[in-house]
Amino acid sequence: MARILTLLPGTISARADNDEVVMACSIPMVQGYFSVADLQQWATTLEEAMKSEKNIAHRYDLESIYFTFQAMLIKHQEQHEEVISAAPSADDLQAYLASYSSYVAQ
Numbered sequence: 001m002a003r004i005l006t007l008l009p010g011t012i013s014a015r016a017d018n019d020e021v022v023m024a025c026s027i028p029m030v031q032g033y034f035s036v037a038d039l040q041q042w043a044t045t046l047e048e049a050m051k052s053e054k055n056i057a058h059r060y061d062l063e064s065i066y067f068t069f070q071a072m073l074i075k076h077q078e079q080h081e082e083v084i085s086a087a088p089s090a091d092d093l094q095a096y097l098a099s100y101s102s103y104v105a106q
Helices: 036-052 056-085 090-104
Strands: 003-008 011-015 021-024
Touching: 036 056, 036 090, 056 090
Parallel strands: none
Antiparallel strands: 003 011, 011 021
């Protein structure tokens, strides 16, 4: 069931039925899924593009995207560590780590 909360006057938080954030601090949000490898590659591309961008507005946008990707990578690392520490069984942990390391090694 979707949930909508008024946290402070004028500050709304909303979650969809699948518990994904739809609005936080009265700002509409979207959640998406990217592979970690893609995020790392895009961050590297943005680093290079930011160096050569002469238009200040575009450079600011590129930097915003870059720092968003970096924050997503940090969040991924936190979630990865959480999964490792909370794995329900040794077999589950082994399967997760094997899959994770296989993908990262590509």
